[in-house]
Amino acid sequence: MTDQLTIAMAQINQRVGDLSGNAAAMLAWRAKAPGVDLIVFPEQQLIGYPAEDLVLKPVFAAKAAAQLAELALATADGGPAMLVGSIFVDGGALYNGIALLDGGRIVAVRYKHELPNYGTFDEKRIFTPGPLPEPVEFRGVKLGLPICEDGWLQPVSTHLAKQGAEILISANGSPYEIDKDDRRLEHIFAARVVETGLPLLFLNRVGGQDELVFDGSSFVLNADGTAAHRLPDWTEELRVTHWHRKGTGWVCEAGELAIWEDHPADIYSAMVTGLRDYVDTNRFPGVVLGLSGGIDSAICAAIAADALGPDRVWCVMLPSRYTSQSSLDDAEQCARMIGCRLDTIPISPAVDAFDVMLSDSFADAKVDITEENVQSRIRGVTLMALSNKFGHMLMTTGNKSEMSVGYATIYGDMAGGYNPIKDAYKMTVFAISKWRNANKPRIGLGPDGPVMPESIITKPPSAELRPDQKDSDSLPEYPVLDKMLHALVEEELSVDEVVARGFDRADVTRIERLLYLAEYKRRQAPPGVKLGTRNFGRDRRYPITNAFRSA
Numbered sequence: 392m393t394d395q396l397t398i399a400m401a402q403i404n405q406r407v408g409d410l411s412g413n414a415a416a417m418l419a420w421r422a423k424a425p426g427v428d429l430i431v432f433p434e435q436q437l438i439g440y441p442a443e444d445l446v447l448k449p450v451f452a453a454k455a456a457a458q459l460a461e462l463a464l465a466t467a468d469g470g471p472a473m474l475v476g477s478i479f480v481d482g483g484a485l486y487n488g489i490a491l492l493d494g495g496r497i498v499a500v501r502y503k504h505e506l507p508n509y510g511t512f513d514e515k516r517i518f519t520p521g522p523l524p525e526p527v528e529f530r531g532v533k534l535g536l537p538i539c540e541d542g543w544l545q546p547v548s549t550h551l552a553k554q555g556a557e558i559l560i561s562a563n564g565s566p567y568e569i570d571k572d573d574r575r576l577e578h579i580f581a582a583r584v585v586e587t588g589l590p591l592l593f594l595n596r597v598g599g600q601d602e603l604v605f606d607g608s609s610f611v612l613n614a615d616g617t618a619a620h621r622l623p624d625w626t627e628e629l630r631v632t633h634w635h636r637k638g639t640g641w642v643c644e645a646g647e648l649a650i651w652e653d654h655p656a657d658i659y660s661a662m663v664t665g666l667r668d669y670v671d672t673n674r675f676p677g678v679v680l681g682l683s684g685g686i687d688s689a690i691c692a693a694i695a696a697d698a699l700g701p702d703r704v705w706c707v708m709l710p711s712r713y714t715s716q717s718s719l720d721d722a723e724q725c726a727r728m729i730g731c732r733l734d735t736i737p738i739s740p741a742v743d744a745f746d747v748m749l750s751d752s753f754a755d756a757k758v759d760i761t762e763e764n765v766q767s768r769i770r771g772v773t774l775m776a777l778s779n780k781f782g783h784m785l786m787t788t789g790n791k792s793e794m795s796v797g798y799a800t801i802y803g804d805m806a807g808g809y810n811p812i813k814d815a816y817k818m819t820v821f822a823i824s825k826w827r828n829a830n831k832p833r834i835g836l837g838p839d840g841p842v843m844p845e846s847i848i849t850k851p852p853s854a855e856l857r858p859d860q861k862d863s864d865s866l867p868e869y870p871v872l873d874k875m876l877h878a879l880v881e882e883e884l885s886v887d888e889v890v891a892r893g894f895d896r897a898d899v900t901r902i903e904r905l906l907y908l909a910e911y912k913r914r915q916a917p918p919g920v921k922l923g924t925r926n927f928g929r930d931r932r933y934p935i936t937n938a939f940r941s942a
């Protein structure tokens with residue numbers, strides 16, 4: 392029985408489905424901490440989290456088992472033992488679990504008991520819940536291993552404490568949501584420490600996986616509730632923690648306490664992380680986007696430069712006859728400030744060609760929104776041609792306010808592969824733009840100084856698809872619209888309840904109608920970074936064909 396333990400926390404990224412790559416990365420991190428007793432990795436580190444229905448493919452589970460056995464052999468070198476999350480087939484059932492690898496063997500396996508099945512999580516659909524887990528004996532110390540959601544609820548930790556666990560070690564795949572870092576430490580996992588009287592190590596992954604981003608923000612809480620370690624948000628880090636057995640139980644020596652980003656810096660870093668990992672993991676050379684001189688495309692270009700470096704960002708101005716000189720100037724200055732390439736491809740020849748092509752068919756029809764949408768689609772076709780030819784992924788730039796009410800052209804400006812601001816309402820776009828003009832994100836690869844001229848932030852938003860068009864011609868002003876949308880989407884309130892907050896009934900009724908009608912567009916929209924608890928995608932799943940109106 393030992394009185395001292397050193398436990399390394401590997402707060403690292405993962406690649407879903409890359410079994411050999413994830414295994415090799417774990418061994419590389421392990422090699423950086425040769426003297427520790429144990430190195431802990433985040434939830435499902437071997438297969439990547441969340442692997443969704445990939446885990447249901449029998450050959451994937453078989454290959455994961457073989458890879459885990461191979462990884463266990465590597466611990467025969469007498470170096471650190473490893474706690475590795477993976478999937479396990481046992482008695483015909485599939486489990487989300489964690490294995491202790493030591494001395495060349497898989498010494499113990501424990502299964503996740505609480506399967507999250509809300510918001511973006513579907514784990515009851517794909518996994519069988521494990522029994523309440525027993526502690527695992529390691530160097531004479533009883534370790535409790537609650538896996539992510541196991542630690543969000545009381546039963547598993549309480550059971551582990553009753554069974555004699557001395558330290559709780561929780562491997563997590565806990566996606567970012569606004570304010571979640573503090574909630575995990577101060578409320579959820581602090582409660583487990585109070586209930587059990589045990590110290591707790593919380594380890595989370597970093598990086599992006601499709602719509603989800605993981606902020607890391609791992610920590611160690613001692614049994615008295617004080618934080619002994621806080622790891623940074625957004626960056627990989629190996630942190631060695633030193634534990635001593637005292638009369639009252641195990642105590643972790645105090646270490647560095649990182650300060651986690653506040654708003655809106657954290658939102659911006661989430662967008663950078665999500666886009667960076669999407670583009671890099673899917674092996675694109677860079678991104679291409681239409682830069683209109685408006686705020687949405689400007690902030691998307693800045694996020695891309697911070698994610699990938701300005702030399703991997705290709706902006707294209709596609710002016711029509713309605714594009715103002717100030718938009719041309721703003722786009723040019725924005726690209727210069729970001730330091731990225733800007734090409735100009737006028738769309739008038741294509742617009743004229745479509746006018747000719749459609750003239751017979753449209754002979755008796757009035758000019759209306761159809762012609763506006765043709766312009767947007769010509770831009771989409773042009774940008775996709777650049778993407779096809781040179782391999783850059785086309786980024787879409789629609790914010791959540793627009794995506795809520797369908798204020799975007801399907802197969803036009805909605806064409807593309809990934810949208811970093813998809814879950815950000817327009818007022819959040821203003822806030823992060825102002826913030827980025829005054830600050831550089833810690834993880835950013837873009838310029839130190841501002842990224843867009845002030846005029847882009849201060850001018851009234853316009854799609855410039857007809858003369859003197861303003862977004863406010865057809866929508867309430869954004870400060871009002873965003874409050875209504877927050878109530879309807881994030882809070883799921885009825886029209887009556889929103890009106891009771893002081894909004895105009897006709898406006899709220901119209902916005903709810905537009906929200907429901909635009910579901911078909913959102914289902915065909917590219918994925919984007921999830922920020923809140925009701926993103927369009929995995930969180931909020933509404934029917935497309937839907938006759939319900941709340942008033």
Ligand SMILES: Nc1ncnc2c1ncn2[C@@H]1O[C@H](COP(=O)(O)OP(=O)(O)OC[C@H]2O[C@@H]([n+]3cccc(C(=O)O)c3)[C@H](O)[C@@H]2O)[C@@H](O)[C@H]1O
Binds near residue numbers: 767799800801854935
């Ligand atoms: N339930 C459903 N399932 C499948 N398809 C459905 C559908 N309902 C309509 N449709 C189809 O969708 C088509 C209409 O959608 P769509 O072609 O997109 O056109 P629509 O939504 O009518 O117009 C686009 C709107 O976006 C605005 N816009 C465009 C571009 C940029 C910006 C900006 O500021 O960023 C704003 C523009 O001012 C306009 O208000 C119809 O032709 C109809 O057939």
Ligand SMILES: Nc1ncnc2c1ncn2[C@@H]1O[C@H](COP(=O)(O)OP(=O)(O)OP(=O)(O)O)[C@@H](O)[C@H]1O
Binds near residue numbers: 686687710852854
């Ligand atoms: N003239 C243009 N040149 C290049 N891309 C354009 C042009 N006009 C529109 N786009 C593309 O279509 C998207 C939607 O158009 P829109 O002009 O409404 O958005 P925005 O200018 O980014 O934001 P906002 O107008 O709300 O300030 C833009 O973000 C941009 O990617």
Ligand SMILES: NC(=O)CC[C@H](N)C(=O)O
Binds near residue numbers: 434507512541564
């Ligand atoms: N992977 C998990 O079990 C995640 C669930 C947990 N409640 C979280 O959001 O962090």
